[in-house]
Amino acid sequence: MGEQFVLLISASIFCVGTAGFVIRKNPLIMFMSVELMLNSVNFLLVSYSSFLNSLDGQIFALMIMTVAAAEVVVGLAIILTIFRTRHDMDVDHIDVLKG
Amino acid sequence: MFASSWLILLFPLLGFIGLSWFGSRISEKLAGLVGCGTVGASFFMTLVTLSNLLFLPPEERVGHVQTLYQWVSAGSLKLDLAILVDPLSVFMFLIVTGVGFVIHVYSVGYMHDDPEYSRFFAYLNLFIFSMLVLVAAADFFFLIVGWALVGLASYLLIGFWREKTSAVLAARKAFVMNVIGDVGMVIAAFVIFESFGTLSFIDVFAAAPGMFRPNDDTMLLITLLLLVGAFAKSAQLPLHTWLPDAMEGPTPVSALIHAATMVTAGVYLIARCHVLYELAPYTMYFIAGVGIITAVFAGSMALVQYDIKRVIAYSTMSQLGYMFMAVGIGVYSMGMFHLMTHAFFKALLFLAAGSVIHSLDGEQDIRKMGGLQNVMPLTHATFLIGALALAGFPLTSGYFSKEAIILSSYHAEMGNIVFWAIAVLTAGMTAFYIFRVYFYTFVGGLRSPGAHPHESPGIMVIPLVVLAGLALLGGLLGPWVDSFLAPVFGRVVEHHHNSVLEAIALTAGIGGIAAAGLLYMVSKDRMDLLKEAMAPLYDLLFHKYYVDEIYDFLIVRPTKAIGVFMEQKGEREGIDFTVDQVGLKVKEVSHGISLWQSGKVRAYALNMVVGMVTILLFVVFM
Known part of the structure; x- marks a missing residue:
């Protein structure tokens, strides 16, 4: 696998994640899109770790996964609470903080 | 020597503070006792100071400054809490505390049963304190402090009956008029500090003759600015309109503030600053001119007024005009002597009028009085004595002081025949209007059917008798006043004798009394004819020249x-x-x-x- 191929894959996954986050209205799907973006970066980090013969990239990837896991915990909790109180999962309807 | 003189000021201040803090919790009797007692104590301390002063040889009596506390010391500006003890200030102490004490005692009776009795005495004590600050000041700064404080006390006392709209309006008018004067005084103090670098009387007066020639611009400016204050406080033209309105206050206030003490502050100021005024002869002429014009102007307005207190108020203005003329032509001690006798007989007239008003339940219109001589024999007798003294009847105190001024208006260096003629004319008017009031009030029959007049209680009559004694015999003090005040003014005033002029002045006074008697006693119907014949003039006077x-x-x-x-x-x-x-x-x-x-x-x-x-x-x- 060449460098160019890795970069292309990573960029494509990131764009898919971004598009999913902007387009979808279900917060769970939006969450998954965020994970997709994070993982595209992880993929890049791990690949370059192997190309450059350095462990730095893998360490960063591990840290990102940890943070993502923590974030998911918090995020899911928020989503659950919103669902319990509003019985509505459309993010466009959740605009209490409108200016 | 004069280490305890500051107690003169302390007692009324303590009385004021005490009565303001505890006034609502103490009985009427105690409030009256505190009010009178503090002023009495102050009078006693004045006598002590006077006796100390008299032990000194005359030339050593001036310029005793008692510094109590160094208050401000910023660069060249030094302000000390200090009192000046000299014959002039002690003379004023005597009048303020002496007449003040008598009027306080009278107020005990007059204000009896007033719901805010102790507030009244608190204000009266504040006034006495302020007036003492004014005359005890050893520099222009504290002079202005006292000057403004008496204005405040006057405001509070004129508006004492605060539920009465006219009283509140009158108080406001008096305050505004007086503030105009205060502004003049303050600017004068600035100019003095700018030119002399000090505000202390002694330093300024010592430096002035060496620094300025007569009629220098600065001298004229200072004296004229001080004069604004003096005219406003002493109700001289054109700042006089507040004084008649000030009669809305309780009568003891009129007697104390608007006759005997505060309104004479202007005369005191000029006498105190005579060193400066002698360097400004133009201002002196101006003072004499305004004084004599005010005298005749106020006297003429008094001829037609029907409110007993207003007549006496205009008379006060008129007599103050005499005093201003006296200091204007340089016969200071005569001005101060007239100030003293005027304090006696004018306080007496006001208090007697108050006694009449008191017995008629607040009636002040002389058309509704009459025949009171039988019901109120003591008030009648004392009012008559006051009226005679005011008219300058021979051997009463007013005779000596006024006659001396009238003669000087011709004979003094700065006097002339015009001053004299107007002074004599005013003397005639004075006699006429005060006896008009006398005949209206005490003679004939009572014109107010529902009223039941009665003689006032002893606590009001005794002050009347004391003042009547002073008004009758105060004239004997004339030579003493001249020699006592001579060290302050640097010379003994010269008395002149001219039997022709004296006779004319005397005739004017007695003629005024006779004319009043003739018009109001003998032929009453003529009065209306005269009124109609002179209708335009009558209207002009009745409306106070529409000022x-x-x-x-x-x-x-x-x-x-x-x-x-x-x-x-x-x-x-x-x-x-x-x-x-x-x-x-x-x-x-x-x-x-x-x-x-x-x-x-x-x-x-x-x-x-x-x-x-x-x-x-x-x-x-x-």
Whole structure:
């Protein structure tokens, strides 16, 4: 696998994640899109770790996964609470903080 | 020597503080006792100081400054809490505390049963304290402090019956008029400090003759500015309109403040600053001129008024005019002597009038009085003595003091025949109007059917008798006053004798009494004929030369119009409009910006993506 191929894959996954986050209205799907973006970066980090013969990239990837896991915990909790109180999962309807 | 003299000021101050703090919790009797006691103690201390002063040889009696406390010391400005003890200040102490004490005692009876009895005595004590500060001041700063404080006390006392609109308005008028004078005094003090570098009387008066020639601009400026204060306080033209209105206050207040003490402050000021005034002979002429014009002007207004207190108030203005003329032509001790006798007989007249008003339940119109000589024998006798003294009847105190001034108005260096003629004319008017009041009030039959007049209680009559004694015999003090005050003025005043002029002046006085008697006793029907014959003149006098109306037209209404204009155009359409518009615009703009915060997560995300892509493109391609 060449460098160019890795970069292309990573960029494509990131764009898919971004598009999913902007387009979808279900917060769970939006969450998954965020994970997709994070993982595209992880993929890049791990690949370059192997190309450059350095462990730095893998360490960063591990840290990102940890943070993502923590974030998911918090995020899911928020989503659950919103669902319990509003019985509505459309993010466009959740605009209490409108200016 | 005079280490305890400051106690003179302390007692009334303590009385004021005590009565203000505990006034509502103590009985009427105790409040009266405190009010009178403090002034009595003050009078006693004045006598002690006087005796100390008399032990000194005359030339050593001047210039004793007792410094109590160094208050301000900033650069060349030094202000000490100090009192000046010299014959002039002790002379004023004696009048203020002596007459003040008598009037306090009278007030115990007069204000009996007033719901705010202790407040009245608190104010009276404040006034006595303020007046003592004024005359004890050793520099121009504390002179102005006292000057303003008496104005405040006068304001509080004129408006004492605060539920009475006319009293409140009169108090306000008096205060505004006096503040005009205060401003003049303050500017005068600035000029003095600028030219002498000090405010202390002794230093200024010592330096002035060496620094300025007579009629130097600075001297004229200082003396004229001080004069604004003196004229306002002493109700001289053209700042006189507050004094008649001030009669809305309780009668003891009129007697104490608006006859015996405060209004004479202007005369005291000129006497105190005589060193400066002698360096400004033009100002002296001006003082004498205004004084004598005020005398005849006020005297003529008093001829036709029907309010017993107003007549006496105009008479006060008129007598103050005499005093101003006396100090204006340089016979200071005669002015001060007339100040003293005037304090006696004018306080007496006011208190006797108060006694009449008291017994008629507040009636002040002399047309509704009459025949009181049988019902109120003591009030009648004392009023008669006061009236005789005011008219300058021979051997009463007023005779000695007024006759001396009238003679000097011709014989003194700065006197002339015009001053003399007006002075004599005024003397005739004085005798006429006061006996007009006398005949209206005490002779004939009572013209107020429902009233039951009665003699006033002893506590009011005794002060009347004391003052009557002083008004009768005070004239004997004349030579003593001249020699006592001579060290202050640097010379013994010269008395002249001219039997022709004396006879004419005396005839004017007695003629006035006789004319009043003739007109109001013998042929009453003539009075109406005379009134009709002189209708225009009568109207002019009755409306006080329309001075109030002129002031209203020239000053009050334009000021009000400017106020209304500024309120509508300046305030509402100018300031308010601008501020409102700025606020509205800010609100509009911020509302537009706040639309960006839609609360929609996806919109935020899209914005973020677009932003990041833009930055990325920028970084890559630029």
